[in-house]
Amino acid sequence: MVPGFSFTGSCSGTTLQVLGGGPVLPVGFTVRTTAGSLIGTVTGGTYPTYTVTPGGTFGTQLMDAGGQGAAVPTLADSVFFQSTASFTVTTTGALNCLDLTVSAGVHTFATGTSPTLSIYGSMTLVSGTVWTTTASKTFRATSTGKTITTNGTQLNGSVTFSGVGGAWTLGSALTVNALTSWANGTFSDGGYSLTTVTANSVVTTTRSVDITSTWLVTGGGSLCWNFSGTPGLSVTGNGTVSLTSASPKTFNGSGASHATITLNQGGSGELTISGATTLFNITNTVQPATVIFPASTTTTVSNFNLTGTVGSLITITSSSAGLAATLSKASGTVTVNYLSIKDSTATGGASWNAVNSTNVSGNTGWNFGGVIAAVSTFLLMFI
Amino acid sequence: MKIEFEFETQYGKFADALWFPEDQPIPSDTEIEAMKQQRLTDWLAIIEAPPAPEVVDVTEV
Numbered sequence: 001m002v003p004g005f006s007f008t009g010s011c012s013g014t015t016l017q018v019l020g021g022g023p024v025l026p027v028g029f030t031v032r033t034t035a036g037s038l039i040g041t042v043t044g045g046t047y048p049t050y051t052v053t054p055g056g057t058f059g060t061q062l063m064d065a066g067g068q069g070a071a072v073p074t075l076a077d078s079v080f081f082q083s084t085a086s087f088t089v090t091t092t093g094a095l096n097c098l099d100l101t102v103s104a105g106v107h108t109f110a111t112g113t114s115p116t117l118s119i120y121g122s123m124t125l126v127s128g129t130v131w132t133t134t135a136s137k138t139f140r141a142t143s144t145g146k147t148i149t150t151n152g153t154q155l156n157g158s159v160t161f162s163g164v165g166g167a168w169t170l171g172s173a174l175t176v177n178a179l180t181s182w183a184n185g186t187f188s189d190g191g192y193s194l195t196t197v198t199a200n201s202v203v204t205t206t207r208s209v210d211i212t213s214t215w216l217v218t219g220g221g222s223l224c225w226n227f228s229g230t231p232g233l234s235v236t237g238n239g240t241v242s243l244t245s246a247s248p249k250t251f252n253g254s255g256a257s258h259a260t261i262t263l264n265q266g267g268s269g270e271l272t273i274s275g276a277t278t279l280f281n282i283t284n285t286v287q288p289a290t291v292i293f294p295a296s297t298t299t300t301v302s303n304f305n306l307t308g309t310v311g312s313l314i315t316i317t318s319s320s321a322g323l324a325a326t327l328s329k330a331s332g333t334v335t336v337n338y339l340s341i342k343d344s345t346a347t348g349g350a351s352w353n354a355v356n357s358t359n360v361s362g363n364t365g366w367n368f369g370g371v372i373a374a375v376s377t378f379l380l381m382f383i
Numbered sequence: 384m385k386i387e388f389e390f391e392t393q394y395g396k397f398a399d400a401l402w403f404p405e406d407q408p409i410p411s412d413t414e415i416e417a418m419k420q421q422r423l424t425d426w427l428a429i430i431e432a433p434p435a436p437e438v439v440d441v442t443e444v
Contacts, residue, residue, distance in 0.1 A: 103404055126404065127418070151402050152422050154429070171385075173399035173422070175429060191387075192398050195429055214395035218429060242395050244430050266394055266430075285393055 006090045006112075011039050012057050018048035023089070024080055025050055047083065073097045075120040075140070081107055091115035091133045102129050109133045120163070124171070127151045134178075141166035141185070150174055159196075161187050164205070170194070182207050182233075189213050189239065200226040201233055201255065211239035211261055220247030220269055228275060230255040238280070242266035253277045259302070265289050265314075272319065273299060281305055287312035293325035293344070294318075300328045300348070308338030313358065318343035324362055327352070341366060384409060388419050397426050 009031070010017045016031060016039065024047045025031070031039040031052060040052030073079050078099040081089070086105055092112030099121035108130040115135035123139075124147070125131070131153050139146070140163040149171030158179040161168060166185035173193040180196040183203050188210040197219035201207060209227075217225050224243060227233060233256040242264035243249050251263060254275025262281040265271045270290035281303035282291070291306060293299050295318040304327065308314040316339060318325040328348030339357040346352035346365035359368045384405070389398040399422050403409055410418070 104407070124402075127401065149400075149402055152399070152418075152425065154425070171400065172402065173397070173426070175426070177429075192400065193396070193426065195426065213398045216394065216430060240395055244394060264395065285395070 007087055011052065014040070014051050014053060016040070016042070016045075016050045016052045018050070018083075023087075024082055026077070075118065078121065081105065083107075091117060091135045094118070095135070096120065099123070102126050106130070109135075111135065122147045122149075124149045125151050125153045127153075129153045131155050133157060136160065138162050139166065139168055141168065143167075144186070147171045148174060161185055161207070182209050186210070189215070189237070198224055198226075200229075202226055202229040204229055204232050206232045208234040208236065211235065211237040211241065214240045214242060216266070217241065217243045217249075218245060220245035220249040222250045222274075224249040225251045225253065227258075228252045228255045235261060237261070240264050240283075242285070243271055245269045248272065250274050251277070253279070259300075262303075265291055265306070274319075276300075283307075284314055287314060287338075290315040290317070292317055292319050293327065295320035295323040295325050295343070298326040298328050302329065304329060304334045304336065304352075306336055306339060308340075308357075310338065310356075313338050313340045315340040316342070316344055317360075318362070322362060324364065386415060390419075390423050392423070392427065394427070394430055397423055399426075 007023055008019045010019055025042045027042050029042045040054045042050050043053045044051040073096060075096045076098055079097040081102040082104050084104045086107060088108045088110050090110050090112040092115055094116050096118045100119055101124045103126055106128045111133045115133055117135045117137045118140050120140050134157040136158045138160045142163045142165045144167035146166060146168045148168055151172050154175040154177055156177050159176045160181045160183055162183040164184045169188045170190040170192045176196040179198045182201040184205050184207050186208045189212055191212050193213050195216040199217055200223060225241060235256045235258050238260050240262040243251060244266040246267050247269040249269050250272045252274040254277060257278045259278045260280050262283055263279050265284040266286060268286055268289060270292060272292040274294060276297050278300040282301060283305045287309050306314045324343045324345045326345045326347060329350035331349050333351040335353045335355060336357060337355050339354055340360055341354055341357060341363050342360035343362035352365055353367045355369055357368060384403045386401040389396055401418055
């Protein structure tokens with residue numbers, strides 16, 4: 001049994017009336033009652049009145065279009081929801097389509113039984129669409145030029161980009177209340193914000209992720225940003241990845257250089273950088289906060305702009321006490337304020353100055369100066 | 384019709400777009416500004432009260 005979309009309708013003879021808004025039914029769709037009684041196959045008509053053959057007589061009730069073994073949309077079929085009325089689309093089973101377009105109405109996509117959704121084209125939602133279904137969504141296009149425009153609709157369920165040779169560009173900000181992952185193809189944010197609970201790219205296939213805006217990763221844990229799959233991964237763009245969780249979280253960008261990307265510590269939970277990582281910049285938008293760098297590993301940066309405030313220091317330390325983590329910047333001068341620094345080796349050719357900062361222990365290459373360091377020196381002399 | 388907009392926030396820049404179907408009336412400027420603010424409010428709400436992560440098989444595609 002292959003389920004399809006549910007809607008409310010009424011049937012008399014060979015005339016099927018879609019009620020209360022509902023899907024546009026292509027010729028060939030089989031329509032049944034949700035109890036399983038056959039109504040017929042759509043052979044003509046236009047929304048909301050269709051001809052079905054064979055017909056039957058059914059009162060107003062919930063019907064199932066394209067379900068129960070009948071022709072459901074295939075990867076070659078585009079699905080349009082263009083009724084101005086509101087209705088609920090229940091997603092059940094493994095669903096496929098080419099383009100998925102909602103162009104009118106206020107429709108709710110709800111969870112049925114074990115739904116998954118594979119989209120081989122573009123996805124366009126009109127503002128006001130409600131996407132509560134937890135169906136995992138996999139974009140499987142194998143050609144370029146696909147767009148994803150959610151228009152303010154937050155997507156429940158994970159999102160995966162997985163079409164060899166596919167290319168997707170956002171047409172508006174994208175919010176995924178689950179995991180977003182990249183397995184194949186080329187993805188660009190189009191200059192729009194992307195928000196997700198967790199993000200990963202852990203396979204070894206060819207894929208490219210272009211980050212030109214601000215991406216928020218709101219979840220915590222060790223797989224918060226896991227871009228460790230290598231080879232095959234390319235990360236481009238000059239955007240920012242901000243990890244905003246108040247719980248401990250990990251950034252693993254070891255699968256590809258993030259040399260043009262800014263990593264922002266955007267939540268009070270300590271941020272652990274895992275693996276050898278190359279970044280354009282490291283920043284923070286909260287204080288106090290902690291950034292933990294990998295012990296005995298080099299983190300390479302073009303800029304280093306962690307900044308604390310009076311009484312709210314940014315703590316940087318190593319993942320292993322007593323074993324230094326190395327920060328490397330090729331040239332220029334780094335000047336940080338209000339940091340607490342422990343087990344850190346600053347190197348690479350740049351000058352590393354820590355002003356108003358605390359030299360805890362195990363540091364090499366840092367030039368400590370300013371108020372806090374001066375007070376410490378004075379106290380030592382007094383003792 | 385597409386209207387792009389962005390806000391600078393304490394969490395960084397929020398960039399989004401409003402799309403309106405060609406065959407439907409365009410909202411007033413006041414309505415459009417309200418829509419922009421609503422998008423921003425929704426975005427900020429996710430940051431400040433994020434959804435719980437779901438358990439998934441991260442290697443399945």
